[in-house]
Amino acid sequence: MQIDNILSGIVSKKHFFNVPLDYQQPEGEQLSIFVREIVSTENQHLSLPYLVFFQGGPGFGAVRPVENNGWIKRALKEYRVLLLDQRGTGLSSLINTTTLEHLTPQEQADYVCQFRADNIIRDAEVIRAELANNQPWSILGQSFGGFCVLQYLSAAPEALTEAFITGGIPSLTRQADDVYKATYKRVITKNNDFYHRFKDADILIAELADFISENDVILATGEKLTVEMLQLLGVNIGMEQGPEAVYYLLEQALINTAQGRKINPLFLHQFSQFLDYNTNPIFALMHESIYCQQFHQRGANWSAHRVREQFPKFNYQKGQRLLFTGEMIYPWFFDQFEQLKPLKAVAEIIAAKSDWNNLYDVDVLLQNKVPVTAAIYSEDMYVDMNYSLETAQLVDNLTYWITSEYEHNGIRIDGEHILDRLISLSRKKSIR
Incomplete structure (x- = not known):
């Protein structure tokens, strides 16, 4: 028809x-x-x-x-x-x-x-x-x-x-590890640009990260918001108008109430709309495979997660600047995102796969x-x-x-x- x-x-x-x-x-x-x-x-x-x-x-x-x-x-x-x-x-x-x-x-x-x-x-x-x-x-x-x-x-x-x-x-010709090593360096540059542009972002994010660490914050999609999940907002800062959108989201994250500082329900709703992992699972399951070729004779094996160890600045500690991550996939996605949890076993199998065809x-x-x-x-x-x-x-x-x-x-x-x-x-x- x-x-x-x-x-x-x-x-x-x-x-x-x-x-x-x-x-x-x-x-x-x-x-x-x-x-x-x-x-x-x-x-x-x-x-x-x-x-x-x-x-x-x-x-x-x-x-x-x-x-x-x-x-x-x-x-x-x-x-x-x-x-x-x-x-x-x-x-x-x-x-x-x-x-x-x-x-x-x-x-x-x-x-x-x-x-x-x-x-x-x-x-x-x-x-x-x-x-x-x-x-x-x-x-x-x-x-x-x-x-x-x-x-x-x-x-x-x-x-x-x-x-x-x-x-x-x-x-x-390059392997996934090469791609992510270069990507982390560029993400650091984008973080520096973000904090240079938005002068109070350090304060807003530090306060929010502390609140998340000390309280159970449940997103509209059912997940408990973690600091690692907060860092994922960085996938947006490399887009046109993305840094502005992230900043305005963070700006309204916490509100003053008669009971003290609370999380803003509007933030809980909007945050989930900034990330696509629940709604587009192929991205989490298959993203690293786009860098895999037959002649590499190895799988991605959670490349972004492994390479991150070479960039300890991304491991947030209280009192330090929080660095956003970028277009990286981590194994903990399948423990924290509700729609990815049932796919944890298949994600592990795909991550270990080494016999990819050449593209x-x-x-x-x-x-x-x-x-x-x-x-x-x-x-x-x-x-x-x-x-x-x-x-x-x-x-x-x-x-x-x-x-x-x-x-x-x-x-x-x-x-x-x-x-x-x-x-x-x-x-x-x-x-x-």
């Missing part, structure tokens, strides 16, 4: 596709993959090329458009845009505690490990065959979506006319013919600029734009300009 919806300046169509859970067993269990096709109202009757958007993550559904603005506005000038809910997310077959509860931990691990970038690209190829009649199309990847772009360029470059990447060029083919990328343009953010807290530049030297026909104007999620803030810049770079390259 075809469903058309009208948004502000956009016509939206829903598509569902059946794909194998495991492409090595194509006749086995099937998944449903959802794609939202959008086109501007003025172009709805035109035959336009497709641009497929790969969302950041892993484990997050594609953006839900509200109106024709931002990067979507620029894209819809010349494309029909496909917003892909990657397997396990959005309206595609979901992964969460409910959908996995009928499986044993080992069965859960075998299932979840089918939700990497390689199968996301295989899903895209099924969709291209059915929706685009196997015609090549353009792709755009933000953050982890950029990792998907490099996998697509490795596995099926003949499917692509051009590729765009924003804040998401992965290392092709990138350096030999293919060295001979890449697909025009690729990428925005590299020099101040990016999540994706190391130096590692991105290393990769850029290994991908032929890749042109990059380095800028300090934006944080990691710049496409959300100034997407029309960023995508226009990348498209212009691609067109100039094609002319040459």
Whole structure:
């Protein structure tokens, strides 16, 4: 059944596709993959090329458009845009505690490990065959979506006319430990910037950390708030407008009452909205696997947790400055977050897994013919600029734009300009 919806300046169509859970067993269990096709109202009757958007993550559904603005506005000038809910997310077959509860931990691990970038690209190829009649199309990847772009360029470059990447060029060769060592250093810099900007943040956070340590503080989602959990707010400080949001949250955490200082119920509600671990379990289960390759012959084995030992500043002590952490996954998540607790055993199995497939083919990328343009953010807290530049030297026909104007999620803030810049770079390259 075809469903058309009208948004502000956009016509939206829903598509569902059946794909194998495991492409090595194509006749086995099937998944449903959802794609939202959008086109501007003025172009709805035109035959336009497709641009497929790969969302950041892993484990997050594609953006839900509200109106024709931002990067979507620029894209819809010349494309029909496909917003892909990657397997396990959005309206595609979901992964969460409910959908996995009928499986044993080992069965859960075998299932979840089918939700990497390689199968996301295989899903895209099924969709291209059915929706685009196997015609090549353009792709755009933000953050982890950029990792998907490099996998697509490795596995099926003949499917692509051009590729765009924003804040998401992965290392092709480095292990997870290397990535997290670099990440902790950048997170320290972002912490320093945060405390420099917000002069009373030290006092606000110290008071809140003391209160949490001395009292049982229960969040709206049912967890007991811990200092370690408080540090996780740092995942937001590397985003555009993220430091401001974190500061304003902390500013209202404690209130004066007739019984003394108390936790603000508003804070308890809003805090849970700043973290996605309960609602998007793929991120906690599979994030470290995006840095694992077959030739490493080792698993991530809680890389961020192990590497943290080299940065003792992150181990908060009363009287010291609290440092926020960033995009790190820790084993204690599966002891503290309510929706992750049932997944503790599968998380341990995945962390120990060492026989991951390679996601990138350096030999293919060295001979890449697909025009690729990428925005590299020099101040990016999540994706190391130096590692991105290393990769850029290994991908032929890749042109990059380095800028300090934006944080990691710049496409959300100034997407029309960023995508226009990348498209212009691609067109100039094609002319040459």
